[in-house]
């Protein structure tokens with residue numbers, strides 16, 4: 001059967017060669033390293049070009065000489081059609097996104113679309129990892145503990161380590177990205193390995209640009225290698241040339257039209273809750289950043305003109321801030337050392353959406369003050385289960401709720417929206 005397919009393929013190629021719009025590529029491939037090759041070819045618009053590679057390829061990106069439209073450029077691999085789009089992370093603005101195939105392939109068809117002139121194919125050759133590292137998603141000790149991370153020494157096994165001088169900076173901003181790669185890949189460790197080789201050897205960058213990468217199954221990969229330094233403070237290359245004081249997190253996939261998986265979002269929430277708690281960052285805050293008023297949690301597009309991280313992921317950032325805020329609150333009551341369970345339903349919801357704060361009726365007293373420290377009049381209804389604080393007359397913003405119970409008086413930040 002295999003040989004039949006091969007014959008059929010060769011026959012198909014010999015047939016298409018005779019048609020003017022189709023041509024079999026005769027492309028010298030220059031081997032750059034064990035893991036990367038580069039080929040150049042002249043193309044005309046609308047050409048459809050079948051390729052057979054001598055050595056299997058695991059990933060591919062195109063670089064054009066001219067700024068072209070990528071509107072109708074795509075690859076056909078087996079039965080899949082893979083769109084090529086502009087790489088929003090390419091400073092020269094002339095590369096396609098980098099496609100990692102589900103497994104290494106020998107044949108593909110390129111539909112050139114509107115590209116014209118010389119194009120460069122950057123090809124990676126990474127063998128599939130038979131047993132990718134999986135980390136157990138055991139419950140973290142607290143809402144703000146570091147989630148499990150797959151380290152470079154695991155995912156980079158067998159690939160050369162990056163050689164460059166690292167810079168470090170304290171983080172004021174966490175920047176969310178998407179990789180703009182395929183949503184179909186299933187071996188995420190292979191995707192990260194391919195991205196690493198493409199960035200370092202294909203584009204000549206020092207290392208992966210992001211501090212962390214998150215896969216659709218919720219696996220978190222350590223990205224840029226900090227050597228002896230801290231993973232969350234190594235200065236990356238991901239944010240519009242303004243990388244100081246930022247930490248980059250990239251979700252693998254393209255989230256223009258489809259949403260990230262719940263597992264990826266949960267991993268993102270956990271990673272940001274850990275980082276913001278560690279650095280005493282408030283998720284709703286903004287700081288000046290190179291002429292911008294930039295949120296503590298922001299999308300790539302908040303820094304410069306790009307679609308990244310895609311509408312479907314960008315639209316989740318506000319909810320993400322609320323979740324992180326709630327996780328910070330929860331871990332104030334739930335420090336890393338396990339202790340007696342606390343009444344985590346002391347009050348809810350937070351943020352307050354419908355004008356009522358429900359407080360456990362086991363508390364002895366409550367007091368609400370505004371940002372200026374003024375005590376506020378709050379009508380209270382007592383039911384069997386709760387005290388209901390009526391706050392619908394208050395404007396949206398920050399408040400502090402004091403709750404007195406048997407443990408003493410505790411204060412909580414409350415957001416009314």
Ligand SMILES: [Zn+2]
Nearest residue numbers: 177178300308
């Ligand atoms: Zn980005």
